[in-house]
Amino acid sequence: MDVCLTAIIIEMRRITLRIRTAFTICSIVLLLFSLVNIIYAQDSWNLVRGSKWQSNLNDVFFVDSSHGWIVGSNSTILHTHNGGKDWIDQPNQPLPFKVELLKVRFMSPKLGWVVGENGTILKTTDGGSTWQKLTTGTFTVLQAVSFVDERHGWLTGEGGLIMVTESGGRSWTKQSNRDTTNNSLLSVHFDNRMEGWAVGKAGTVIHSIDGGSTWVDQKGKTASSLSSLCMLTSKVGWAAGGNGALIHTIDGGENWEDRTEDSNVPNSNGMPEPIWGIHFANQNIGLAAAEFGVILRTIDAGATWTALNPRPVPNKLNSVYMVSEKEAWIVGNYSTILHSSDGGASWDVISSNADLSRIIFVDANNGWVVGLSGTISRTTNGGKTWFEQNSGNVFELFGVGFVSPTQGYVVGSNATLIETFDGGNSWQIFNDPSDEGHGTAKRIVFDDPMTSWKSAMGFYNLHFPTPTHGWGVGESGKIAHTSDGGKNWYQQQTYDFTVDSNNLFGVYFVNKSTGWIVGEGGSIARTTDGGKAWQVQSGAFEELRGVFAIDANIAWIVGSQGAIFSTTDGGSSWVLRAAPTRKNLYGVSFNDAKTGWVVGENGVILKTVDGGTTWLMQQSPTTNNLSDITQSGDGTFWAVGEWGTIIATQ
Numbered sequence: 001m002d003v004c005l006t007a008i009i010i011e012m013r014r015i016t017l018r019i020r021t022a023f024t025i026c027s028i029v030l031l032l033f034s035l036v037n038i039i040y041a042q043d044s045w046n047l048v049r050g051s052k053w054q055s056n057l058n059d060v061f062f063v064d065s066s067h068g069w070i071v072g073s074n075s076t077i078l079h080t081h082n083g084g085k086d087w088i089d090q091p092n093q094p095l096p097f098k099v100e101l102l103k104v105r106f107m108s109p110k111l112g113w114v115v116g117e118n119g120t121i122l123k124t125t126d127g128g129s130t131w132q133k134l135t136t137g138t139f140t141v142l143q144a145v146s147f148v149d150e151r152h153g154w155l156t157g158e159g160g161l162i163m164v165t166e167s168g169g170r171s172w173t174k175q176s177n178r179d180t181t182n183n184s185l186l187s188v189h190f191d192n193r194m195e196g197w198a199v200g201k202a203g204t205v206i207h208s209i210d211g212g213s214t215w216v217d218q219k220g221k222t223a224s225s226l227s228s229l230c231m232l233t234s235k236v237g238w239a240a241g242g243n244g245a246l247i248h249t250i251d252g253g254e255n256w257e258d259r260t261e262d263s264n265v266p267n268s269n270g271m272p273e274p275i276w277g278i279h280f281a282n283q284n285i286g287l288a289a290a291e292f293g294v295i296l297r298t299i300d301a302g303a304t305w306t307a308l309n310p311r312p313v314p315n316k317l318n319s320v321y322m323v324s325e326k327e328a329w330i331v332g333n334y335s336t337i338l339h340s341s342d343g344g345a346s347w348d349v350i351s352s353n354a355d356l357s358r359i360i361f362v363d364a365n366n367g368w369v370v371g372l373s374g375t376i377s378r379t380t381n382g383g384k385t386w387f388e389q390n391s392g393n394v395f396e397l398f399g400v401g402f403v404s405p406t407q408g409y410v411v412g413s414n415a416t417l418i419e420t421f422d423g424g425n426s427w428q429i430f431n432d433p434s435d436e437g438h439g440t441a442k443r444i445v446f447d448d449p450m451t452s453w454k455s456a457m458g459f460y461n462l463h464f465p466t467p468t469h470g471w472g473v474g475e476s477g478k479i480a481h482t483s484d485g486g487k488n489w490y491q492q493q494t495y496d497f498t499v500d501s502n503n504l505f506g507v508y509f510v511n512k513s514t515g516w517i518v519g520e521g522g523s524i525a526r527t528t529d530g531g532k533a534w535q536v537q538s539g540a541f542e543e544l545r546g547v548f549a550i551d552a553n554i555a556w557i558v559g560s561q562g563a564i565f566s567t568t569d570g571g572s573s574w575v576l577r578a579a580p581t582r583k584n585l586y587g588v589s590f591n592d593a594k595t596g597w598v599v600g601e602n603g604v605i606l607k608t609v610d611g612g613t614t615w616l617m618q619q620s621p622t623t624n625n626l627s628d629i630t631q632s633g634d635g636t637f638w639a640v641g642e643w644g645t646i647i648a649t650q
Contacts, residue, residue: 044650045605047621048383051353051643053078053089054624057331059319063106068321069128070331071101071114079128084329084339084350090128095120103144113169115142115155123169134169144188146196154212156185156198164212177215180206187229187239197253199226199239207253220247221258228278228319230286238280238302240288244272248302263305266294277330281322287344289317289330292373292394297344310390312338312347314373315354334372334643349388353644357398357627358461364633366405368424369640370397376410378424383638383648389424399462401470409486411472413458419486430486465509471531473504473517481531483512494534499523506547506557514552516571518544524557526571539574540565546588546628548596556612558585558598566612579606580617587629589637599626599639621647 055076062068070078070087075098077090099117106112114122114131119138122131136142140157147153155163155172160182162175183201190196195209197218205220220226224245231237235252239245244265247256265272273291280286288296293311298304317332322344330338330347337350356371367379369386374393377386391397395413402408406423409430410416417430459474472480472489477500479492494500494517502520509515514528522540527533542559549555557565562579579585583601590596598606603620620626626641637649 045618045621045639045647046650047645048638048648049353049386049644049646050622050624051335051645052351053335054643055335056316056333057318057336058101059103060321060329060331060337061104061106062321062323062329063109063112065323065327067106067109067127068323068329069104069106069112069114070337071104071116072331073100074098075101077101077104077114077128077131081127083327087337087350090131092129093122093131094133095122102142105145105147107147107150111150113145113147113153115145115157117141121145121155121169134172136163136172138163138174141184143184143186143200144198146188146190148190148192152190152193152211154188154190154196156188156200158184160185160200162188162198162212162215175212175215177206180204180215180217186225186227186241189229189231189237191231191234195234195252197229197231197237199229199241201225203241203245205239205247205253205256218253218256221256222247222260224274227274227276230278230280232280232283236283238278238286240275240278242274244275244290246275246278246288246302246305259302262303263288263296264307265290265296265305266292266307276317277319279320279322279328281325281328281343285322285325285343287320287322287328287330289320289332291316293317293332295320295330295338295344295347299343308344308347312349313352313388314375314391314394315352316373355627355642356640356644356646357396358400359628359630359638359640359646360400360402361630361632361638362402362405366402366423367632367638368400368402368408369646370400370410370412371640371644372396374412376400376424376427382632382634383636383646386646389427391418391427392429393418393427396458398458398460398474399472401462401464403464403467403470403485407485409462409464409470411459411462411474415458417459417472417489460503460505461507463507463509463515465515466512469509469512469530471507471509471515471517473507473519475503477501477504477519479504479517479531483530492531492534494525494536496525496534496536499525499534499536505543505545508547508549508555510549510551514549516547516549516555516557518547518557518559520544524571524574528552535571537571537574539576543584545584545586546598548588548590550590550593554593554611556588556590556596558588558600560584564588564598564606564612564615577612577615579615581606586625586627587639589629589631591631591635591637597629597637597639599629599641601625603641605639 055072055074057072078087101116121134142157163172183204185198185200188198203220203222205218206215222245224242226239226241246259246263275290277289293313295308296305315333315336320330322328328340336352338347354372354375359369361367374391376389376391397412399411418427459472462472464470480489502523504519506518524537525534542563544559546558562582564577565574585600587599603622605618606615624642624645629639
């Protein structure tokens with residue numbers, strides 16, 4: 001009896017355990033479904049603008065009018081078979097990891113080679129559908145490649161490396177040039193099996209007439225690095241490089257003429273922009289591609305060069321190739337692809353993006369984004385389309401503030417402050433003496449006698465709470481304030497050593513009196529009198545990047561390692577909130593006291609509906625870093641980031 005009762009009890013316990021287990025599993029499943037619904041039953045984000053290829057593009061080459069290739073970072077190889085109407089990825093490369101590909105050359109629509117870092121050389125015999133990795137016996141960066149037929153080719157690279165093959169790349173032999181140079185060789189060209197040239201750092205120009213067995217220094221007449229070589233014939237050639245260097249020969253290099261002064265290369269900080277690529281369609285018509293989107297053109301055999309203005313993009317341009325007198329291509333950083341059908345007189349932007357730092361809307365329709373290399377883009381239709389504006393600036397732009405749809409300011413590195421009075425159609429340097437229309441009535445005053453505006457560090461952020469009052473913050477604790485709509489700017493200080501010595505990244509004012517600034521080392525300061533006095537607040541040690549406030553009491557701060565702080569008492573106390581990520585956070589914005597968003601590293605998007613007490617991860621349409629977030633006049637939230645990324649809520 002006792003045995004039977006015991007057996008019954010054991011069995012009942014087993015059944016109960018099974019029921020509990022099943023119930024627990026069901027509960028977990030329901031909880032997971034619930035969490036999924038919580039996470040994703042939110043505002044969805046759409047990718048408005050972003051780069052198709054997230055690579056710097058280093059070289060472009062066409063074997064005929066239809067077939068062309070582009071190579072770049074992240075093992076990128078692009079191919080067109082229809083004259084550039086379509087560019088298609090060619091990913092079938094036998095590379096164990098992503099490498100920087102630097103040069104591409106083809107002998108025919110089928111046969112070609114690509115070289116790059118880590119001694120990488122790839123060969124294709126089917127137009128790039130498949131690639132074979134060749135063995136060179138070196139891990140040196142290979143900068144250039146030249147083939148004269150299917151079997152005979154040369155490689156050049158770091159440290160003066162020269163290699164030759166007579167087997168189409170199956171085996172390579174180093175060639176000695178110790179008597180000429182150990183400088184890196186950045187470009188090489190052979191006319192035939194015997195005669196060739198190579199150029200490189202420190203103005204190196206070397207020449208061989210025996211297939212590279214011996215090399216002779218040709219004294220290129222410049223000390224600047226030469227990055228590109230274009231030999232039109234065995235006698236006529238050009239080389240270009242750093243500091244706008246441009247040299248020319250008409251006798252096969254026995255004499256090189258320095259034509260740098262004729263290049264008319266624009267300059268920044270008193271130095272001409274480096275030229276990265278040069279190519280001629282014939283002896284008369286040629287193009288050069290340079291830093292910060294500079295394009296030079298000649299139609300008289302290089303006697304005169306004209307810089308294209310305005311520049312089609314602000315990005316670094318690495319290579320140019322002229323298919324004919326009319327057809328030309330340029331590639332550069334940030335996925336830049338440019339095309340001209342009129343010999344370089346005008347250019348279509350096929351692809352181009354730069355890192356975006358800040359976004360602002362003044363109403364439902366008018367908005368601006370700013371970023372790398374002087375990038376400014378504007379929308380007038382609520383973000384449906386964006387078009388580039390010519391900032392006249394090559395520095396990185398970090399902050400933008402508009403007091404109306406027509407009047408605005410942009411700040412950036414190198415003490416950049418530019419202004420517009422026509423919605424960005426034209427921009428001018430603030431307090432430019434040549435600006436007779438506005439400059440004479442403006443000034444920037446720094447109380448510190450050791451500091452002038454032009455020697456000041458860069459500014460990282462800008463905010464206008466009213467049409468007349470605005471603040472900019474930047475490196476080494478710099479705070480600038482205007483109370484007359486930007487006509488005059490004055491320095492402000494917290495007079496706290498820690499804050500005044502740290503870089504300041506975020507600024508936000510709820511009105512002309514009350515606002516916060518944040519930055520490195522957990523720097524937080526608040527003012528209630530328009531910046532006349534600042535109260536340093538504590539609570540953080542992280543690098544703080546963004547701040548947003550609803551009113552004088554309620555505010556949020558975000559920063560490194562997933563840091564989110566909130567206050568409901570004007571910053572007398574800051575509470576660290578739990579975040580579902582340890583990624584760096586860069587931007588924060590709220591719709592009201594309860595509902596807000598945070599964006600950051602690797603495309604992370606967080607949302608709260610309880611004033612920041614809890615945060616939930618949102619599904620993001622990008623893995624690029626997101627640097628800023630704001631709200632437009634119609635309630636849409638916008639975020640910007642790397643590679644020209646712009647996303648928005650539906």
